[in-house]
Amino acid sequence: MEERLVRIRHPLGLHARPAADFYRKTREFRSCITVRNLTRRSSIEVPVSLFNLLQLGAAQGHQVLIRAEGDDEREAVAALAALLDSNITEG
Amino acid sequence: MVGILIVAHSARLADGVKEFAEQAVQGKVRIAAAGGDIDGNLGVSVDAIRAGLHHVASDDGVLILVDFSSAVLSIEAVLEEETTARVEISNAPLVEGAYLAAVEASIGATLEETAAAALRARDLVKIHHD
Numbered sequence: 001m002e003e004r005l006v007r008i009r010h011p012l013g014l015h016a017r018p019a020a021d022f023y024r025k026t027r028e029f030r031s032c033i034t035v036r037n038l039t040r041r042s043s044i045e046v047p048v049s050l051f052n053l054l055q056l057g058a059a060q061g062h063q064v065l066i067r068a069e070g071d072d073e074r075e076a077v078a079a080l081a082a083l084l085d086s087n088i089t090e091g
Numbered sequence: 092m093v094g095i096l097i098v099a100h101s102a103r104l105a106d107g108v109k110e111f112a113e114q115a116v117q118g119k120v121r122i123a124a125a126g127g128d129i130d131g132n133l134g135v136s137v138d139a140i141r142a143g144l145h146h147v148a149s150d151d152g153v154l155i156l157v158d159f160s161s162a163v164l165s166i167e168a169v170l171e172e173e174t175t176a177r178v179e180i181s182n183a184p185l186v187e188g189a190y191l192a193a194v195e196a197s198i199g200a201t202l203e204e205t206a207a208a209a210l211r212a213r214d215l216v217k218i219h220h221d
Contacts, residue, residue: 020115020194027198041221048195051211057219 002073005038006064006079014058016085023050025083033080038063049088093152093196094147096122097189099158099165100134101162102127108156112193119197122189135162141169144176152177152202152208156189159187179206187212 008014014022026048035053037043039062046052058064059087064084068076094105099105105126113122122169123143128134147153153176155166163180170178179202188209195208 016111016190017103020197022189023194024198042219049211050191050208053214057216074117077185 001069001078003065003067006066006081006084008062008064009060013059013060014043014056019050019053022083022088023053025080029072029076031068031073031076033076034067037064038065092120092149093151093202094153095193095196096147096153096155096199097124097125098135098140098162099127108189110198112189115190116193117195120193123147123195135165137165140166144169146182148176154192154200154202155195156183156185158185163181177202181206181209183209183212187215
């Protein structure tokens with residue numbers, strides 16, 4: 001199992017377009033991928049889907065935990081963390 | 092790839108939803124808008140729905156998103172003539188449903204998976220309180 005904690009930097013949080021990009025990227029890997037917003041008490045670890053990404057309520061400054069389990073878990077987590085970092089700094 | 096048809100009682104509404112969904116998938120999915128009646132007023136047009144359906148038709152099927160149920164009669168009138176295409180009309184809210192459906196279609200999902208993703212929009216929470 002591989003995991004990484006990413007801090008959301010964009011003022012709008014994980015909004016519609018980056019959430020869609022993130023979800024599409026997860027489909028390039030075979031690993032089972034989950035997400036959780038550690039900053040919200042109500043957030044639980046959930047399998048990644050576009051719906052679940054929107055329900056994270058990931059606002060600026062929130063810490064999102066990305067977890068992957070499978071034969072490409074390292075590549076998956078590295079790629080997803082990098083994407084979240086770059087997407088979130090764009091407009 | 093599954094195609095998406097947006098049917099709304101206003102051309103600008105349908106076009107705006109199409110624009111929003113297209114931006115999320117960067118042109119990877121065929122999306123058509125059929126909004127307003129044939130005179131450009133509020134309403135729906137059987138001709139516009141038929142044209143939109145032809146534009147997005149594929150072997151994988153078409154998911155239709157609507158704003159209000161009064162559009163469904165017109166859609167069904169079109170579907171009665173079109174027996175070849177696999178088509179499903181979604182019960183999802185228009186904007187969120189179109190967005191979720193377009194992204195799901197963009198990863199090569201089936202019509203059933205795309206329709207299921209769109210329906211999740213009914214449970215979407217927008218205000219978080221913690």
